[in-house]
Amino acid sequence: MTVENIFEKLDIPYFSISLGEAVLKEKPSRELLQHLSSEFEKVGFEILQNRNEKLINAIKSLLIEKVYSDNISNQKLSVLLTSSLNFDYSHITHVFSEQEGQSIQKFYNSVRIERVKELLNYDNWTIAMIADNLGYSTPAYLSTSFKKATGITPSEYKSQHLKDRKNLDSV
Numbered sequence: 001m002t003v004e005n006i007f008e009k010l011d012i013p014y015f016s017i018s019l020g021e022a023v024l025k026e027k028p029s030r031e032l033l034q035h036l037s038s039e040f041e042k043v044g045f046e047i048l049q050n051r052n053e054k055l056i057n058a059i060k061s062l063l064i065e066k067v068y069s070d071n072i073s074n075q076k077l078s079v080l081l082t083s084s085l086n087f088d089y090s091h092i093t094h095v096f097s098e099q100e101g102q103s104i105q106k107f108y109n110s111v112r113i114e115r116v117k118e119l120l121n122y123d124n125w126t127i128a129m130i131a132d133n134l135g136y137s138t139p140a141y142l143s144t145s146f147k148k149a150t151g152i153t154p155s156e157y158k159s160q161h162l163k164d165r166k167n168l169d170s171v
Helices: 004-010 028-041 051-068 079-087 089-100 102-122 127-133 139-150 154-159
Strands: 014-018 021-024
Touching: 004 028, 014 139, 021 028, 021 089, 028 127, 051 079, 079 089, 079 102, 079 127, 089 102, 102 139, 102 154, 127 139, 139 154
Parallel strands: none
Antiparallel strands: 014 021
């Protein structure tokens, strides 16, 4: 709705608007594009015109959605990404690594660690429950991964009541 309101305010005709994408009826002028970009910045959005930027945005969105989903899925990342994005996995990984400076798996693991931190702050979540919810094979594997990423165990994190979570934009 926010994007729709901006387009209407600026009198920009469009065919459709969906999450992360707007299809315009005509190519905007450079001046209109700058004005549109300024309006988007006011609400925390940005225009992604580069095809690789769009792909990376889609990859990140899918991975974050997977981590925060209530439906536990052991679907491989490669299958999820290729079926959702209709690109060969080698192309997806190449573009992501080149643009982001890290692998898709490393990004995914970082998002999961941030989710673990969030769930550890809730008293009613045990490490076993968190491991099961986030698709870790065992609570021990979650603990090992967590310690490798943070330098402390999940139990230490929970007992120290730490609140050092990162914004997902900085993962």
